[in-house]
Amino acid sequence: MAQSDKLELQQGDSRLDGRLLDGQLEGTLRIKEAGRPQAELNYRQGELQGISTLYHPNGRISARLSYIDGKLQGLARFYSTEGTLQRKASYHQGLLHGEANNFFADGRLAEREHYRDGVREGAYQRFHPNGKQALNARYLNGQLLEPGQAFASDGRPLDADGKPISRLRWWFRQRMDPVEG
Numbered sequence: 001m002a003q004s005d006k007l008e009l010q011q012g013d014s015r016l017d018g019r020l021l022d023g024q025l026e027g028t029l030r031i032k033e034a035g036r037p038q039a040e041l042n043y044r045q046g047e048l049q050g051i052s053t054l055y056h057p058n059g060r061i062s063a064r065l066s067y068i069d070g071k072l073q074g075l076a077r078f079y080s081t082e083g084t085l086q087r088k089a090s091y092h093q094g095l096l097h098g099e100a101n102n103f104f105a106d107g108r109l110a111e112r113e114h115y116r117d118g119v120r121e122g123a124y125q126r127f128h129p130n131g132k133q134a135l136n137a138r139y140l141n142g143q144l145l146e147p148g149q150a151f152a153s154d155g156r157p158l159d160a161d162g163k164p165i166s167r168l169r170w171w172f173r174q175r176m177d178p179v180e181g
Contacts, residue, residue: 051066
């Protein structure tokens with residue numbers, strides 16, 4: 001027969017509440033400091049399982065993480081102290097895998113990258129605060145394939161010296177090759 005014990009630890013103003021089943025963490029483990037939540041971690045048979053939530057000192061959510069068998073799995077979200085989404089990333093068996101996005105404070109996309117088994121792979125894009133693309137590059141096995149194309153905040157490509165190409169050249173390029181322009 002399984003033995004269940006309540007787990008309560010207090011040290012100074014830090015408190016930990018949970019449950020042990022046959023000596024292993026089972027269910028939600030709550031961690032508080034000075035009465036404010038710091039984390040709610042979900043366990044099954046001693047391993048992180050399901051959704052766990054971390055908190056900023058101001059009480060707002062810092063991260064929501066999904067675990068399967070003790071490893072990050074699925075979508076993880078990270079938030080600023082003000083509560084805005086800062087990063088959203090996909091995980092598979094504890095490694096970044098799939099799309100990962102970083103956001104500006106106003107919620108606009110700042111960066112989009114892709115991972116395979118914890119290594120950057122495929123398209124990488126960075127954006128200006130106005131939403132226009134700032135950089136477009138590609139990775140293979142974590143290595144930059146070639147210098148990416150950088151863009152000015154008005155969308156014009158930057159030349160080798162990091163200066164925007166002329167508006168006339170840009171206009172002409174867009175008309176001649178709409179895919180590249």
